Amino acid sequence: MREEVYDISGMHCAACSASVEKVTRRLPGVERSDVNLVAERMTIVYDETQVTPEQIIAKVEKAGFGAKLHQEKQEAAPVQTGEDPEEAELRRKKRELIVSAIFSCALLYVSMGQMLPFGLPALPLPDLFSMHTHPMNFAVLQLMLAIPVLYCGRNFFINGFQALFHGNPNMDSLVAIGSACSFVYSVVMMFLITDDVHGHVHNLYYESSAVVLTLVSLGKFMESRNMKKTKSAITALMRLTPDTALLADSGKEVPTSSVKAGDVLLVKPGARIPLDGVVTKGESSVNEAMLTGESLPVEKAEGSEVIGGSVNENGVLYVKVTRVGEDTTLSRIIRFVEDAQGKKAPISRTADKVAGIFVPTVIAIAVLAAVIWAIAGKDFAFVLRVFTSVLVIACPCALGLATPTAIMVGTGLGAKHGILIRSGEILEVTHSVDTVVLDKTGTVTKGEPAVTEVCPAGGTAEGLLTIAAAVESVSQHPLAAAIVQAAQEKKLSTGKQPENFELLPGRGLRATLSGRTVLAGNRRLMEESGVDISALSEKADALAGQGETPMFFAADGALLGLISVADPVKETSAAAIAALHKQGLRVVLLTGDSRAAAEHIGALVGVDEVIPEVLPEEKAVHVQKLEAAGRKVMMVGDGINDAPALTAATVGCAIGSGSDIAIEAADIVLMRSDLEDVPRALRLSALTLRDIKQNLFWAFCYNTIGIPIAAGLLYALGGPLLSPMFAGAAMSLSSVCVVGNALRLGTVKL
Known part of the structure; x- marks a missing residue:
């Protein structure tokens, strides 16, 4: 078996990607x-003895x-100083949408405003365009208003008919056929208008x-806008790697892309570590929260591993690079996000799923009905009327509105409850989740350290906290x-600041406060300074066993007490x-x-399983294992390290206060940023799917x-023949019913 990656162009929606998968999976x-x-890539695994790359492309x-x-090894693309093509395309679509909306509203006002029972203000049109005195001019005005809308929606006709001709009809095909038939029929009827026959103006x-x-x-x-946001996640991840790195031996600043494994880099306080490596000299605290999710800085010394993209808090580090290019931790995270997005099966809209049957069936019925009535001896006008009525009443307006309106209301x-849904497909599938994985x-937890316990060795808790805050006020830790x-x-x-520190x-740290030498730090500092911490040693061990960080304080060699810092649990987590x-x-x-x-x-919040x-x-691997076992997983997280798992899960759910990635x-x-919104999101999905x-x-x-x-079934049984005008009215009524039903969802309480 051979695995290859192909670049695919011309895809616009989930139905397009589904079509590519469909035709390629049919190959032997x-x-x-x-x-x-x-x-815009396809990963395909095939037997090269049965099919060739040329056949796949064809x-x-x-x-x-x-x-x-797809060429795996490509030169870095030059930096584009001009306009982002995707941004320009999105702006073009927005402009065309605005133009379409303006002309559509004007067209509705002109064509149907005076037909409404409650009436509208008199149409501000010259008598030249009166429907009653100049029906042909009235029709021409509607044609002039419709043409800009059709031009703005030209891609529906191009893509829809192209998909139809290639045997893969989709939602665009439905829209193109319905819109084209309504327009062509209207043009034909317009040329049948005469001063003696006004009836055609109603058709x-x-x-x-x-x-x-x-x-x-x-x-x-x-x-399209949501797709662009998804792509920006990958771009933002890439920006975490600094553009330049400082070589330790020469002090020269070079592009990070030119650094090789084995090079030693100098990383100053406050700077991002360019690449993965091992500390060869220096001690510092490194903030890895954006990559690992751990809120507390990690102490680094000689021999410690560091991750590219993390931030050096204080102290100078000399880092020997161990991984470069696609082997770095950050690159692997980027690759996992891309792979997870690709492996997540695209969920085609229900309308797209039935389009392959619905479109040819409607066309077949329209043609068959027209042929039967032609054989029965009816004239061309009658046959055209039947053919168009079938296509107009089958116009996918209600079908097209069924899913989007419910999703829009949902x-x-x-949003009213602070739950932002990225796409309609996700709103459709969230209800199926049976396992929630929480970062x-x-x-x-709250994601930032807070004092959990203050244990004085002899004095009061307030006194210990006052001294501790005074000396710690000079630190940025x-x-x-x-x-x-x-x-x-x-x-x-906290009184006055330390004289020196x-x-x-x-x-x-070591500081002088009011003439006393105060130490603040871990067990190692106390032992090096000869401070006896036996009175609180067991307490410190117990706190450390719960994942907290105990800090000792001493003055002039005597233990003052212990303050423990941890990341506290959010108040609503257990209830959620x-x-x-x-x-x-689960x-x-x-x-x-x-x-x-x-x-x-x-144990505090009551989860079913802990994976540390x-x-x-x-x-992402753990999430994939759960899904491979048949579970439908919602991943809830907030850090960059959660990004691959968020995309690998059936549903990825991010905390609003988390990282942009x-x-x-x-x-x-x-x-x-409230976990109680997770069950609300699940309920919202179930209600929307029902709608x-x-x-x-x-x-x-x-x-x-x-x-x-x-x-013409009723006509054949002796009843009336349905006019295309009534077919259009029935089509509109179905849309009103669909929209009305969707609006009911907005009154539900989550």
Whole structure:
């Protein structure tokens, strides 16, 4: 078996990617074919004895798309100083959507405004365009208003008819046929208008052809905008790597891309570490939160491994590079995000799924009905009337609105509750989740260190906290900031600043306060300074066993006490997990934190399973294992390290206060950063799916009843022949029913 990657061009939506997968999977010897719509790539596994790359490319091209073998090793693309092509395309779609909406509204006002029972203000048109005195001019005005809309929606006709001719009809095909038939019929009827025969002016359906295009264009625009946001997640990840690195031996600043494994880099305080490596000299605290999710800085000394993209907090580090290019941790995370997006099966809209049957069936019925009535001796006008009535009443307006309207209302309802839904497909599948995987730091916990216990060795807790805050106020370390914050919350006066201080990387600090030498740091600092900590040693061990960070304080060689700092659990986490259990879901805590910290937090909030000490790239692997076992997984996280898992899961859910990378990679964003919104999102999905099913039932039920009537069934039984005008009215009524049903969803309480 051979695996290859192809660049696919010409895809616009999930239906396009599904079409490419469909035609390639039909080839003999093809074992697997997955299309990544975002990256515009296809990964295919096939037996090279049965099919060749040329045959694969030819098959894709026959389906209406472009294909070429992806070149893995390419020179870096030159930096573009001009306008972003994707941004320009999005702006073009927005402009055309606005133009379509303006002309469609004007067309509706002109063609139907005076037909409404409640009436509208008199049309501000010259008598030259009066429907009653100058019907031909009135028709020409509608034609002039419809043409700009058809031009703005030209891609529907190009892509729709192209897909139809290649045997892969989709939603664009439905829109193109319905809109084209309404427009062509209206043009024919317009040329039949005379001063003696005014009736034909009522048989114009320019507004139907225009409105369908405008409404579906709105959905396409939203889909394109969401796709661009998804791509920006990968771009933002790439920006974490610094453009330049400082060589330690020469002090020369060079492009990071030119650094080789074995080179030693100098990393200054506050700078990002360019590449993965090992510390050869120096001590410092490194903030790896954006990559590992761990909120507390990690102490680094000689021999410690560091991750490219993490931030050096204090102290100077000399780092020997061990991994470059695609082998770095950050590159692997990027690759996992891309792979996960590609492996996530595209969920085609329900309308697209039935389009392959619905479109040819409608056309066949229209042609068959026309032929039968022609054989029966009816004139051309009668035959054309029947043919057009079938196509007009089958116009996919209601079918096209069924899913988007429910999704639009559902996403609006979610936004009211601070739940932002990235796409309609996700809103459709979220209800199927049976396992919720939670990141710890920033998701279950607050994501920033806070003082949990103050244990004085002899004096009062307030006295210990006052001295501790005074000496820690000179440090920029997050643990020091937590102590200062705790003192401020208790309104304790820290007094004057230390006379002098010395930062001791990897241990703590030494300061002179009111003439006393104060030490603040870990067990190692106390032991080196000869301070007896036996009175609080067991307490420190117990706190460390719960994943907390105990800090000792001493003055003039005497122990003052112990202050423990940890990442506290959010107030609503336990209640949210209990709510998920009531909905019958299994909850898993997945974290890169230590086993002690993870199990302690897991016990506090009541999860079903704890998986600790997981590397960034391994999070996605654990999610994939759960899905391989048949589980439908929602991943909830907030860090860059969660991005691969967010995209690998059936549904990725990001905390709004988390990293931009996680937010862009996720399908759902909880703006209130409250886990209680997770069960609300699941309920919203179930309600929206129910609404979509109801809408589709009415849309298909309407077509099932309406098409035979339009084909002349009632006329054959002695009843009336359905006029295309009434077919258009029935089509509009079905749309009103669908929209009305969708709007009911907005009144539901989550």
